[in-house]
Amino acid sequence: MLPRLSQLNPLRWLHNRGFTYQQLPSDSSFHLQRYAERWSTGSDGGGLNKIWSRRTTVLRLVFYFLIGFVVLSLLGGGGYHQVRKHRKPSGKGGGGGGEELAYSWQHYSRLNGFYNGLRTLVPSSEYTPENRWNHSSPAEQLSAKDIARLPKDPPLDPVQYNPYESLQRDYKQVKECYLDEAETMAAPDVYAYPGLPQNMTLPFYGSYGELGLEQNMCFERFGRLGPYGYGYDAAHGGLGPGLKSENAGSKKVFKQTGYLNYSKVDWGIAQKKCYEKNKQRFEGKNALQRQAYVLRAWVGFKYTEYQLLTMRAMINELALKSGGEYDVHLLLHVKDNSIPIWASKELYQETLQQNVPREFWNMTTLWSEKQMEVYYPEPFPDNFANMAGSNLHGVYRSAHFPLQWFAQQHPEYEFFWNWEMDLRYSGHYYELNTKAANWARKQPRKGLWERGKRFWIPEYHGDWKNFTAFVEQETIERDISENDLEKSGPVPIWGPVQNFPHTGMLTSPNGTEPPTTWEEDDYQWGVGEDADLIVFNPLFDPSLTNWVFSWDVTGYNRSLPIPPRRAAIITVARLSRRLLQTMHDEVWQQKHTMFPEMWPPSVAFHHGLKAVYVPHPVYFDRDWDVSDMNQRFNYPKEIWESPFGWGENNFIGSSFYYNSGFSGALWRRWLGQAENKEGGRQEEEAGSGRMCLRGMLHHPIKHEDGPVD
Numbered sequence: 001m002l003p004r005l006s007q008l009n010p011l012r013w014l015h016n017r018g019f020t021y022q023q024l025p026s027d028s029s030f031h032l033q034r035y036a037e038r039w040s041t042g043s044d045g046g047g048l049n050k051i052w053s054r055r056t057t058v059l060r061l062v063f064y065f066l067i068g069f070v071v072l073s074l075l076g077g078g079g080y081h082q083v084r085k086h087r088k089p090s091g092k093g094g095g096g097g098g099e100e101l102a103y104s105w106q107h108y109s110r111l112n113g114f115y116n117g118l119r120t121l122v123p124s125s126e127y128t129p130e131n132r133w134n135h136s137s138p139a140e141q142l143s144a145k146d147i148a149r150l151p152k153d154p155p156l157d158p159v160q161y162n163p164y165e166s167l168q169r170d171y172k173q174v175k176e177c178y179l180d181e182a183e184t185m186a187a188p189d190v191y192a193y194p195g196l197p198q199n200m201t202l203p204f205y206g207s208y209g210e211l212g213l214e215q216n217m218c219f220e221r222f223g224r225l226g227p228y229g230y231g232y233d234a235a236h237g238g239l240g241p242g243l244k245s246e247n248a249g250s251k252k253v254f255k256q257t258g259y260l261n262y263s264k265v266d267w268g269i270a271q272k273k274c275y276e277k278n279k280q281r282f283e284g285k286n287a288l289q290r291q292a293y294v295l296r297a298w299v300g301f302k303y304t305e306y307q308l309l310t311m312r313a314m315i316n317e318l319a320l321k322s323g324g325e326y327d328v329h330l331l332l333h334v335k336d337n338s339i340p341i342w343a344s345k346e347l348y349q350e351t352l353q354q355n356v357p358r359e360f361w362n363m364t365t366l367w368s369e370k371q372m373e374v375y376y377p378e379p380f381p382d383n384f385a386n387m388a389g390s391n392l393h394g395v396y397r398s399a400h401f402p403l404q405w406f407a408q409q410h411p412e413y414e415f416f417w418n419w420e421m422d423l424r425y426s427g428h429y430y431e432l433n434t435k436a437a438n439w440a441r442k443q444p445r446k447g448l449w450e451r452g453k454r455f456w457i458p459e460y461h462g463d464w465k466n467f468t469a470f471v472e473q474e475t476i477e478r479d480i481s482e483n484d485l486e487k488s489g490p491v492p493i494w495g496p497v498q499n500f501p502h503t504g505m506l507t508s509p510n511g512t513e514p515p516t517t518w519e520e521d522d523y524q525w526g527v528g529e530d531a532d533l534i535v536f537n538p539l540f541d542p543s544l545t546n547w548v549f550s551w552d553v554t555g556y557n558r559s560l561p562i563p564p565r566r567a568a569i570i571t572v573a574r575l576s577r578r579l580l581q582t583m584h585d586e587v588w589q590q591k592h593t594m595f596p597e598m599w600p601p602s603v604a605f606h607h608g609l610k611a612v613y614v615p616h617p618v619y620f621d622r623d624w625d626v627s628d629m630n631q632r633f634n635y636p637k638e639i640w641e642s643p644f645g646w647g648e649n650n651f652i653g654s655s656f657y658y659n660s661g662f663s664g665a666l667w668r669r670w671l672g673q674a675e676n677k678e679g680g681r682q683e684e685e686a687g688s689g690r691m692c693l694r695g696m697l698h699h700p701i702k703h704e705d706g707p708v709d
Contacts, residue, residue: 108622116197117689118154124216130199134625158191163431174323177274187320191223203617218692222250228312237261239305245672246684268362275324289414298333306704330364337370385551399596407580427695440612445526449493452613460626487543489564496608512608532576532609535568545642555592566601619655673706
């Protein structure tokens, strides 16, 4: 059974970059090619030869025929309206001169408030954002006269950033943890500025205030990364980056943090000692639940200086400073299946030590696809469409297998964060992850899936309360009448969804049946219940898109319709033990599985588990009209216009999506690197100083080696 023609996406196959583990399986570089001059992605290429080098199946031959047919149709008739060329207007609105544009959203004016530096800092009470939502031109860039009037150093001083006190006040006091066994190196603090650069840009969807994230302070690179080895040389224990960058005011940070030497740090031992010291916090009444923060790496991954800084920040902020609430693990994929890592401790250690920096040895777990073949043995019958054309046990199609296995080995954790190596956060990791979890816990079950499939755009929808009321009204007045029960499941979603044709489903866990009807519930069921699944992009219905992997569903009888399902792009998520256990049972007992971005949401959907899309702040590089944004992201007119299909080009200018070009460019500018002949040391020194951003989740970051000068 093949997907309909409208559900295929041949454009994904035109410029295949090859596959890397931190990249989403839905990776494509076609849409970035047109923007390559501005946003270099650091890709190492690939090309069509990699497609044809794979095993050719009847399914793939049919698929290539369809690709050729559709592409020729598009080239001949110019029918693919999303990628037709537009003429860029001259003048400030578009930037000039009749240049041809790939996408219509490029007509919107560029936002530049991100790049206003520390010399423009103002208290939040004096701050004015640059966004005009396309009603007028954004705030002007600083002129030479404006810059000449700015102070030489930041007008505000950095302060210690401490999100722990307010988040931990209901639990037993944290006993201080250290980096070294001798307890001479205390876990460091990070520093932020108590203000914002004037005209700093606002996010378009998501919210700081709703999640309880700090929105009136900003982070620059020395206060954020200096405590982990940034900005000083090897003689003082530093890693080197930052030595040549603009650094006005950075001495105030180092005066408080000092220079820390991580050469003798063993993060595995440090985390274990921290937990043992604070063990009483996780026992008895009002005990904290422990969480594993699982970083997904592989043999051959390059641990650059910036990667080391990021990993140190995660471990220090999540594990040590929290008193052992989190443990950070490195789950390492051994790609060579001939290495029997399960049979020899010596071979296991040799493989580990040859592929992981010493400081992370004692927090690393190895796995291989051969191991997963033994753990989840064949057969896995009845696949609807293997559009990747790859092995089911491969990480590309079953990245969840090793996470399910890992959870089985670690009963001490209640929650497991699946975190990719190409994410960066300019703010504080503990604040982000803990506030996301706390917000998800407060969400009622009523309307949860209906809200979770939409992008909340505060400038358009109003506050969260208004958005919630709007979604309920639209569910009643529109969604119910337009719903296709066979494809999508019921509307509204209320408890487990198993009323579709199937040959057997597992019993759903206790507590998943609603205590009352949807109509009678007053937004009470689910409040105070920890989320089984937390994701950072909407939980969409694949049947309403032409997402190319939406039919990669295995183990459900193909003589019956494909089951209704849900997905969330980017596999970054928090999964509960309950969800992972249900996923594990479905795989080994029922032989059910799906594509990685679809499997956890669909299991939660089928079994009535609490799944929450957390609306974290997402920025765009253009001053979008929010009504247009709402139309494109929430109400695509045709199935192929979905932002999770051919309409994914709308994310290119965002700070968080698998195909974003802007996220990496903005992150490198924040690091002080030049990007497309903009930024870098000379521009920062001659201008308003180095950038200072609110906490912002960046994805994907494919390289951090741009020029400084």
